[in-house]
Ligand SMILES: O=C(O)/C=C/C(=O)CC(=O)CC(=O)O
């Protein structure tokens with residue numbers, strides 16, 4: 243057995259060889275069982291572990307959590323407990339599920355009430371998102387979009403290298419894996435008449451992103467210092483910021499994205515903690531110039547997370563993007579410090595999107611807008627068809643994985659299918 247195998251199989255729970263959910267991971271989620279019961283949970287291999295049940299049966303005494311912390315249908319209450327408790331629970335989970343630990347391993351009755359196969363549950367959205375902000379932190383993406391949307395101007399605006407730019411998104415339309423994405427209606431400028439009309443988007447796009455989830459970080463009026471920001475970040479998810487490019491292009495001037503983006507945003511159901519990601523820290527790209535003092539973090543870092551996007555069409559899957567989280571210019575600490583520098587309050591369960599993650603080569607561009615260069619190039623799929631933008635029935639699958647020194651963790655899948663739009667509203671209806 244190789245060193246790698248050893249590191250991946252330290253639990254008494256069976257972990258399949260290629261699983262994202264190794265003993266180094268312990269992500270958090272919320273699942274629904276076939277009997278309708280909803281539970282906060284973690285996962286090892288293909289086994290879902292009910293955290294409320296673990297707590298109730300006395301396995302988490304050493305963590306000293308409030309008894310109702312996992313009784314709700316979201317993880318917000320646990321996230322509010324703060325970093326100290328997150329670390330304590332993680333280390334307790336690693337102990338309970340270690341192959342040399344017999345406490346739960348030998349208690350068949352408790353095991354049955356705590357462990358459920360992943361195939362017997364449906365994953366739900368793991369947090370109640372209070373506020374959702376989406377950054378714009380890939381220099382390559384911002385440059386590409388600038389070239390296409392504003393061809394007569396310098397592609398990167400002068401503010402971009404001085405601060406992490408963002409827009410405020412909409413939390414009401416955040417969905418998770420397996421939920422369908424309906425093609426939105428909106429105002430779109432007709433190519434021939436050059437006047438706007440109400441139509442279904444013909445330029446339905448994805449944005450490959452990751453998101454981080456915060457705890458209660460500050461009070462109104464109190465900035466979070468860049469060197470402390472990391473303490474308030476609970477974990478990360480895969481994020482797809484669905485975008486209707488024809489609606490966006492017409493509406494975004496001068497206030498930024500609105501209805502072209504707030505019809506749906508997907509996040510993966512498992513939140514991978516910052517503690518699990520600790521093994522995969524890496525350097526940030528070199529900055530164009532030194533940022534202002536409030537954005538200067540001592541020994542700042544990012545994470546090496548390999549990302550992939552597939553389109554499944556007629557049952558055949560084609561990988562269209564291979565990218566990496568480490569390409570982003572601004573770190574999560576800089577994003578949170580900038581977000582709060584004016585005293586803006588951040589709460590437990592807030593979601594911060596990274597912005598579309600594009601690298602420098604074509605295969606790493608994080609949107610179809612870039613891959614098809616605004617619809618001028620065809621993207622070939624393995625079923626023999628081509629795309630510029632998404633078609634109804636297409637399934638988009640995002641994955642994220644980290645691997646280093648024989649340690650591996652991953653985010654699982656974020657998979658959503660496109661369905662046709664609802665019929666147009668009937669303007670002749672009187673009531
Ligand atoms: O450059 C623009 O006008 C807009 C770019 C975006 O699509 C905004 C956005 O969602 C930010 C991002 O994902 O990087």
Ligand SMILES: [Ca+2]
Nearest residue numbers: 376449483598
């Ligand atoms: Ca976005």
Ligand SMILES: [Mg+2]
Nearest residue numbers: 483503506507
């Ligand atoms: Mg969105």
